[in-house]
Ligand SMILES: [Zn+2]
């Protein structure tokens with residue numbers, strides 16, 4: 001997978017012993033669409049999210065974090081979009097990361113730096129791609145066209161705790 | 169799936185707003201073995217874990233929590249057994265939940281009440297079943313015969329926050 005070499009964790013800034021790296025394999029809910037995303041909490045204010053998705057229809061698609069990681073019924077059991085632990089329901093949901101753009105080939109690569117979410121708050125939740133763009137989802141739409149999703153799982157990270165087999 | 173009706177969350181005891189229910193679908197790393205486990209943090213000292221696994225060889229198999237939820241390389245990317253956040257490496261790992269027993273049919277159903285782990289500490293990690301029993305795994309064995317695994321994901325729980333679509 002491309003683009004992962006530029007991910008890094010700033011170990012000079014403490015994360016309080018919390019997990020700072022995660023991975024989501026996006027393949028639940030679809031036979032045709034597959035992707036992967038990697039998450040690194042660079043410091044307390046910046047989460048870097050990089051990924052690739054294949055098999056999308058060309059155009060804009062909302063990329064987001066949903067509350068649950070329960071994919072027992074595909075993307076329908078992932079719950080609502082993640083609103084953030086301290087946000088009011090009337091505010092823009094923290095889990096709305098914006099749109100990704102699929103080329104004519106159906107492929108998209110993305111890199112996001114965001115202060116909306118922190119890795120340790122989204123571990124065990126899900127990353128989800130919709131067929132619609134962000135302006136059209138999560139707003140009283142009974143069917144918000146969930147295409148593909150995956151659980152956000154703790155991963156070993158790249159430059160952390162090399163003494164241990166796994167740093168998560 | 170059987171046995172889920174008896175799971176419950178004791179909402180009279182505060183969990184500090186943390187997620188108290190989780191689910192792991194056990195299917196990574198194997199084409200033949202499948203299972204599911206549900207986790208409920210009953211109170212601050214007791215985590216109830218119930219599940220079913222099909223397709224095992226008859227006999228004893230170690231059931232455990234491993235550090236990572238990264239199943240990008242099946243059960244090999246799940247890291248070491250989870251040692252607990254405050255345990256010394258010399259102590260019995262918190263993630264060693266004991267053995268499950270498969271019948272001649274290859275099926276096992278289990279229910280564990282444990283104080284070794286708390287749901288909020290294992291979210292985003294993995295549940296794993298070995299071919300060997302607990303006395304034979306995690307102890308300098310380069311190949312510890314990992315059979316099947318799944319990410320422990322936040323789930324909506326059963327009796328919690330019924331006002332919200334998803335309580336995780
Ligand atoms: Zn969404």
Ligand SMILES: [Zn+2]
Nearest residue numbers: 232249296305
């Ligand atoms: Zn193990």
